[in-house]
Amino acid sequence: xxxxxxxxxxxxxxxxxxxxxxxxxxGFKIGGNYIKHYSKKLFNPGMDKSELNEDNASDxxxxxxxxxxxxxxxxxxxxxxxxxxxxAYTDKFSQSQYNAPPLSGPLIVQTFKKYFGKTPDKIFDxxxxxxxxxxxxxxxxxxxxxxxxxxxxxxxxxxxxxxSSDLKLVKPFAFRMLGxxxxxxxxxxxxxxxxxxxxxxxxxxxxxxxxxxxACAGLDNVVFPTYYPELSSKRIITMDWLEGKHLxxxxxxxxxxxxxxxxxQALWDFYNFQQHELxxxxxxxxxxxxxxxxxxxxxxxxxxxxxxxxxxxxxxxFSLTSTGLMDNKEETIKAFRQLGMIHQNDxxxxxxxxxxxxxxxxxxxxxxxxxxxxxxxxxxxxxxLYGFGEKVSKMPEFKQARGVKHFIYVNRTNFxxxxxxxxxxxxxxxxxxKPHVVxxx
Amino acid sequence: xxTIESIxxxxxxxxxxxxxxxxxVYIFAKKNKMTEAExxxxxxxxxxxxxxxxxxxxxxxxxxxxxxxxxxxxxxREKALSYFYAFFELLKQQRSFAVYSFQKQPRGLTTxxxxxxxxxxxxxxxxxxLNEGIESGxxxxxxxxxxxxxxxLWVQFGFVLHFWIKDSSxxxxxxxxxxxxxxxxxFDLFQRSPIDNLFEYGKFLAKNGGIKESMGxxxx
Numbered sequence: 234x235x236x237x238x239x240x241x242x243x244x245x246x247x248x249x250x251x252x253x254x255x256x257x258x259x260g261f262k263i264g265g266n267y268i269k270h271y272s273k274k275l276f277n278p279g280m281d282k283s284e285l286n287e288d289n290a291s292d293x294x295x296x297x298x299x300x301x302x303x304x305x306x307x308x309x310x311x312x313x314x315x316x317x318x319x320x321a322y323t324d325k326f327s328q329s330q331y332n333a334p335p336l337s338g339p340l341i342v343q344t345f346k347k348y349f350g351k352t353p354d355k356i357f358d359x360x361x362x363x364x365x366x367x368x369x370x371x372x373x374x375x376x377x378x379x380x381x382x383x384x385x386x387x388x389x390x391x392x393x394x395x396x397s398s399d400l401k402l403v404k405p406f407a408f409r410m411l412g413x414x415x416x417x418x419x420x421x422x423x424x425x426x427x428x429x430x431x432x433x434x435x436x437x438x439x440x441x442x443x444x445x446x447x448a449c450a451g452l453d454n455v456v457f458p459t460y461y462p463e464l465s466s467k468r469i470i471t472m473d474w475l476e477g478k479h480l481x482x483x484x485x486x487x488x489x490x491x492x493x494x495x496x497x498q499a500l501w502d503f504y505n506f507q508q509h510e511l512x513x514x515x516x517x518x519x520x521x522x523x524x525x526x527x528x529x530x531x532x533x534x535x536x537x538x539x540x541x542x543x544x545x546x547x548x549x550x551f552s553l554t555s556t557g558l559m560d561n562k563e564e565t566i567k568a569f570r571q572l573g574m575i576h577q578n579d580x581x582x583x584x585x586x587x588x589x590x591x592x593x594x595x596x597x598x599x600x601x602x603x604x605x606x607x608x609x610x611x612x613x614x615x616x617x618l619y620g621f622g623e624k625v626s627k628m629p630e631f632k633q634a635r636g637v638k639h640f641i642y643v644n645r646t647n648f649x650x651x652x653x654x655x656x657x658x659x660x661x662x663x664x665x666x667k668p669h670v671v672x673x674x
Numbered sequence: 675x676x677t678i679e680s681i682x683x684x685x686x687x688x689x690x691x692x693x694x695x696x697x698x699v700y701i702f703a704k705k706n707k708m709t710e711a712e713x714x715x716x717x718x719x720x721x722x723x724x725x726x727x728x729x730x731x732x733x734x735x736x737x738x739x740x741x742x743x744x745x746x747x748x749x750x751r752e753k754a755l756s757y758f759y760a761f762f763e764l765l766k767q768q769r770s771f772a773v774y775s776f777q778k779q780p781r782g783l784t785t786x787x788x789x790x791x792x793x794x795x796x797x798x799x800x801x802x803x804l805n806e807g808i809e810s811g812x813x814x815x816x817x818x819x820x821x822x823x824x825x826x827l828w829v830q831f832g833f834v835l836h837f838w839i840k841d842s843s844x845x846x847x848x849x850x851x852x853x854x855x856x857x858x859x860x861f862d863l864f865q866r867s868p869i870d871n872l873f874e875y876g877k878f879l880a881k882n883g884g885i886k887e888s889m890g891x892x893x894x
Contacts, residue, residue, distance in 0.1 A: 339752050343850065391848060
């Protein structure tokens with residue numbers, strides 16, 4: 234992490250280790266800010282904390298801008314530039330500071346005693362107090378029970394509280410950075426806060442994991458760990474240990490095109506089945522949440538972040554991915570209005586402008602849906618996406634918030650998916666689970 | 675026949691119901707249908723009784739943590755953490771009494787008498803794990819200071835106790851955080867750190883030609 238070029242960097246640290254290293258650094262800086270604050274305060278007792286908060290926020294933001302995945306970069310193209318910052322928080326707050334110091338062995342034992350009244354060695358046949366890796370807001374330990382290898386995820390204490398208070402801390406700074414009013418951004422921030430807080434509820438996560446893995450059980454080449462509600466609680470989740478490689482490691486083994494296509498297809502089916510059939514989707518397509526098993530199947534872990542899509546968002550948005558609606562200008566504008574992309578009081582000139590821009594954007598986004606198969610390995614599509622995003626982010630017309638709040642996570646999901654497929658260089662059949670479309674509004 | 679437990683239980687029940695300690699041992703004994711002598715068999719005063727309740731929690735804590743399978747693998751740092759967590763977990767079962775007893779104590783820098791026994795137990799435990807830590811090289815053996823490590827831990831303990839009394843978070847999660855962060859910082863200070871190196875370097879410079887001459891490249 235030494236030779237960093239802060240805001241613009243070519244590669245994003247993806248492994249959890251790298252990410253956490255980055256945030257350890259931020260942690261140090263923030264610690265330093267506190268020291269700076271208190272030493273200044275010695276000489277000037279009247280000083281308030283605003284400077285400190287600003288120092289913290291800017292350091293947080295700096296590490297954010299280094300970290301935001303390419304998924305976020307692409308999402309700019311839906312002019313969600315404004316909504317991007319909250320997305321960056323999402324990543325920060327889920328991966329970041331909580332990754333830094335691993336929980337001590339005694340705290341793990343304490344957490345078990347608190348929720349089960351027993352120490353882990355009384356619950357499992359074997360339990361490793363040293364964690365094997367970091368999960369988003371906790372850490373994972375390996376355990377064994379009745380000859381079965383288990384993964385036990387334990388949440389850091391106080392995460393829920395910190396999320397709300399940290400968001401509050403960084404908020405005013407964010408508004409200023411983006412030059413927009415609190416009211417405008419608030420609705421997006423709320424959405425993010427809601428999702429983040431849901432992620433801290435492990436009981437909810439277990440319920441959803443079981444629900445989703447049951448619903449998706451019929452998909453080809455996708456496997457889920459079994460969850461054990463009786464060994465889970467508000468802060469602990471116990472599931473089967475999935476043997477396998479993370480995406481990056483998998484790619485290093487130089488898998489064949491056929492295998493990459495199969496994994497890509499499994500991913501595509503997994504996401505599009507949820508979006509179009511369940512209308513609720515695993516909204517955290519972070520490479521760390523997937524494993525490729527030795528049998529060449531896609532293992533899915535972590536259902537902490539689920540985005541439900543209400544009908545009044547689903548239909549207008551996904552109908553736009555069909556040429557049928559897009560060819561009808563009047564109906565398209567109606568859909569844009571419903572999605573908050575064209576506002577009530579826009580002038581005819583503005584309507585024309587946004588209509589044209591959003592139309593281009595969505596047709597870009599919908600490209601994989603238009604044909605029956607799509608090669609995500611080709612660079613052209615992604616260059617076009619980035620190029621367009623770049624162009625849009627420089628336009629003054631997009632300096633205000635547009636689009637309903639649901640875009641934040643739906644974009645994150647879909648661009649995240651596109652990106653992983655791109656890394657896989659997979660060619661997939663895109664007509665397996667098609668969007669449900671209406672042609673008129 | 676009254677036992678230590680039954681007397682303690684009756685006492686805790688009394689103070690929590692009445693909000694204050696009984697006027698005299700006589701009244702307390704009469705109310706609980708025992709003789710004064712029975713009370714004095716075990717305790718010299720109400721204060722001694724309260725001391726004993728706190729000390730018992732400390733002893734229970736030690737039995738509990740030393741009985742855990744992982745104990746032997748723990749470093750000194752982890753042993754200390756383990757003590758803190760287990761102590762406050764046990765204390766939770768008697769929170770009302772703990773709050774009552776704690777708040778009755780005069781505020782000040784000295785240890786309130788009611789914690790005297792608890793402190794003895796705590797300190798001998800600390801000395802035990804600190805010595806282990808120093809022997810294994812986990813902790814830095816510093817002249818004068820390493821003898822005071824246990825005091826730092828006692829201060830830490832007092833801080834966490836105070837924090838816990840005021841903690842209103844669900845499941846006392848905030849206290850867990852306070853323990854995790856506080857004990858870790860304290861142990862970071864016990865470890866060999868840049869300060870030690872700086873100190874050694876200073877000593878070296880002092881011995882080998884004055885510090886002044888060694889600074890910079892020459893005379894300006």
